[in-house]
Amino acid sequence: MGQQTVLVLDFGGQYKELIARRVREQHVHSFILPGDTPIERIREIDPIGIIFTGGPSSVYGEGSPDVDGEIFRLGIPVLGICYGMQLMCHKLGGEVTQCSVSEYGVTDAELVVDDSPLFAGLDRAQTVLMSHTDYVSRPPEGFRVTSRTAHCPASSMENAERKLYGVQFHPEVVHSVHGKEILHNFLFGVCGAVGDYDMRGYIARQIELVREQVGEKRVILGLSGGVDSSVCAALLARALPGQVTAIFVDHGMMRKNEGDEIEQAFRGRELRFVRADASERFLSKLAGVTEPEQKRKIIGAEFVAVFRDEAEKIGGAEFLAQGTIYPDVIESGGGSAATIKSHHNVGGLPKDNGFDGVVEPLRGLFKDEVRAVGRELGLPEYLVERQPFPGPGLAVRIIGEITREKLEILRNADAIVREEIGKLEHRPSQYFAALTNMRAVGVMGDGRTYDYAVAVRAVDTDDFMTAKFSMLPLEALAKISRRITNEVAGVNRVLYDISDKPPATVEFE
Numbered sequence: 338m339g340q341q342t343v344l345v346l347d348f349g350g351q352y353k354e355l356i357a358r359r360v361r362e363q364h365v366h367s368f369i370l371p372g373d374t375p376i377e378r379i380r381e382i383d384p385i386g387i388i389f390t391g392g393p394s395s396v397y398g399e400g401s402p403d404v405d406g407e408i409f410r411l412g413i414p415v416l417g418i419c420y421g422m423q424l425m426c427h428k429l430g431g432e433v434t435q436c437s438v439s440e441y442g443v444t445d446a447e448l449v450v451d452d453s454p455l456f457a458g459l460d461r462a463q464t465v466l467m468s469h470t471d472y473v474s475r476p477p478e479g480f481r482v483t484s485r486t487a488h489c490p491a492s493s494m495e496n497a498e499r500k501l502y503g504v505q506f507h508p509e510v511v512h513s514v515h516g517k518e519i520l521h522n523f524l525f526g527v528c529g530a531v532g533d534y535d536m537r538g539y540i541a542r543q544i545e546l547v548r549e550q551v552g553e554k555r556v557i558l559g560l561s562g563g564v565d566s567s568v569c570a571a572l573l574a575r576a577l578p579g580q581v582t583a584i585f586v587d588h589g590m591m592r593k594n595e596g597d598e599i600e601q602a603f604r605g606r607e608l609r610f611v612r613a614d615a616s617e618r619f620l621s622k623l624a625g626v627t628e629p630e631q632k633r634k635i636i637g638a639e640f641v642a643v644f645r646d647e648a649e650k651i652g653g654a655e656f657l658a659q660g661t662i663y664p665d666v667i668e669s670g671g672g673s674a675a676t677i678k679s680h681h682n683v684g685g686l687p688k689d690n691g692f693d694g695v696v697e698p699l700r701g702l703f704k705d706e707v708r709a710v711g712r713e714l715g716l717p718e719y720l721v722e723r724q725p726f727p728g729p730g731l732a733v734r735i736i737g738e739i740t741r742e743k744l745e746i747l748r749n750a751d752a753i754v755r756e757e758i759g760k761l762e763h764r765p766s767q768y769f770a771a772l773t774n775m776r777a778v779g780v781m782g783d784g785r786t787y788d789y790a791v792a793v794r795a796v797d798t799d800d801f802m803t804a805k806f807s808m809l810p811l812e813a814l815a816k817i818s819r820r821i822t823n824e825v826a827g828v829n830r831v832l833y834d835i836s837d838k839p840p841a842t843v844e845f846e
């Protein structure tokens with residue numbers, strides 16, 4: 338028997354990824370498809386359960402997301418969340434009432450039955466997160482209300498015989514205190530999940546698939562040292578020993594010791610590791626360039642050129658591997674076609690890229706799962722837990738012209754920033770040093786200095802689309818400042834960047 342799957346059908350909910358992750362955390366495989374996925378496709382997938390996400394629409398709204406009513410006759414358990422519950426109610430002949438005010442926030446719910454499979458083992462009093470305007474005012478025939486809140490006469494409903502369940506609240510968020518148990522009850526109690534999804538199994542399946550796809554042919558991969566490309570390389574080294582070449586383009590704008598660390602991590606694995614020291618090439622192209630976008634373009638173009646040259650040197654390869662992960666796939670429409678991220682380090686290869694195919698063994702994984710696979714494959718913790726680092730490297734953290742001297746100053750200051758912030762109990766999502774182009778007067782011993790000002794940047798964010806600067810403890814900032822001004826020649830001032838995104842960005846350029 339194949340692996341069990343729970344299908345998440347998306348009706349525009351902001352929590353769709355979270356729902357799939359919560360299911361996977363309970364060792365049940367799950368993935369997301371649009372709410373209007375044809376019923377034949379769902380039959381083919383043959384999920385053990387289906388979860389409808391929430392969404393901002395009203396079932397009465399024009400063009401609001403709909404679902405084929407046949408889905409309720411497949412005999413597959415369905416859990417409708419928020420809009421998903423309203424849609425289930427509406428399709429099955431119950432009544433949804435449009436409300437003028439929204440209920441939003443953490444609320445007390447009371448179970449009104451004590452034999453609901455969804456709430457098995459839970460107390461009558463529940464704390465849940467509500468976020469809705471419409472509500473179910475009359476459940477469809479054959480359904481019963483299983484809980485209510487002060488403002489919502491049916492905060493959940495069920496037809497246990499048909500295995501159809503609805504919850505108005507969001508069990509996937511931590512604010513719903515027993516949300517995890519509720520999902521567990523649905524998965525294991527209602528759907529008959531066995532918990533057959535884990536990273537060891539994922540690795541084993543991918544090894545099989547990749548071997549089938551590539552056969553005896555050769556694979557080439559651009560290794561940036563980031564989490565995704567590193568884990569991809571380690572997985573392919575295991576799947577295709579001796580057939581993989583990983584090209585690490587060292588553009589000279591990596592962080593302190595980074596190139597050596599990456600080389601070290603891949604030494605001894607069953608792949609050919611090529612470290613292309615191209616710093617001279619990059620720096621001469623960047624000489625005198627100060628405009629941020631121009632810097633990025635030069636680096637992007639040079640990246641592709643170096644990668645091509647190195648690929649040629651080793652006599653090419655039939656397949657290109659990429660560390661695309663599941664959120665990239667969802668973002669780009671979730672289609673089945675292979676998508677190449679334009680900002681990927683290989684530089685957005687054109688369709689007729691000369692390869693027989695693209696190998697993307699991490700396509701099915703969320704970031705935390707990629708890290709787990711990395712650990713399982715024995716990659717060192719500093720690679721697996723690495724914070725995001727932009728493709729153009731330190732170039733986007735140096736304002737003005739890039740020179741070897743400035744790179745050296747920034748590398749040393751950045752190493753101190755990362756070391757000190759890394760010791761804090763609360764670690765920001767991303768933290769680093771940037772080199773401003775500002776020089777200021779200072780004093781050292783008896784002499785006057787005229788040196789650079791380093792900026793410390795630390796942000797907290799969930800998605801990097803918006804970010805808040807971190808409220809770092811002043812003592813930590815003081816220590817960073819003293820260490821940088823003492824240990825890094827050429828710096829006499831340290832500034833802390835207290836800008837949010839927007840209006841700033843995380844990086845400086």
Ligand code: XMP
Pocket residue numbers: 680725726727728729767801838841842843844845846
């Ligand atoms: P910004 O500066 O746009 O950064 O607020 C948001 C996040 O994206 C990272 N970043 C990049 N990552 N190639 C990358 O792979 C790039 O060119 C690039 N530019 C920014 C940045 O580090 C932050 O995490």
